[in-house]
Amino acid sequence: MKIDPESADYPYVQLAAHLRRRISSGEITSLLPSLTALTQETGLSMGTVRRAVALLIDEGLVVTVPGRGMFVRERGTPRQS
Amino acid sequence: MKIDPESADYPYVQLAAHLRRRISSGEITSLLPSLTALTQETGLSMGTVRRAVALLIDEGLVVTVPGRGMFVRERGTPRQS
DNA sequence: CACCATTTGTTCGTATGTATG
């Protein structure tokens, strides 16, 4: 993914929007790329990637499982397993 | 304030709870201590203090104004000025 | 059982940007 530092939107907002699109388009169905994978894809730092994901978690779109990964939350599933 | 590293709660959770109490008790009425003041009071880093405040912002309890400070949101006031 | 690789979660210190006065 390309992050544009010149954009009016902050990188973490851009990445969140990008992931939102990849999810709603069906490109990502269950398991999201790991944090480290996303840092490499984007060139962003881990903290910034984490922050973008935090937005999706707040939106109830994604759930995370320590040691496992980050998953697209299924419809009608509790936010926290 | 005292942050207990041995506590089960994370420091940012402890601080958020502490500020919530100081607000609901009426000890803090409008202007909160600045981020730097809170870092000194608590011994936490700026990022961690910011994170605790972010919780209160999400709860609609606090609003921030760059260059001004952080304020207790009045009832019936929009979250973002 | 122990060990280890992977992954998420938190924190730190610092730097830079932006808004206010």
Add this chain to the structure above:
DNA sequence: GCATACATACGAACAAATGGT
């Protein structure tokens, strides 16, 4: 221009959970 204060980002470290060897 300058000082204050919030906002974002970076890189690094450490912990905890999971799953496989």
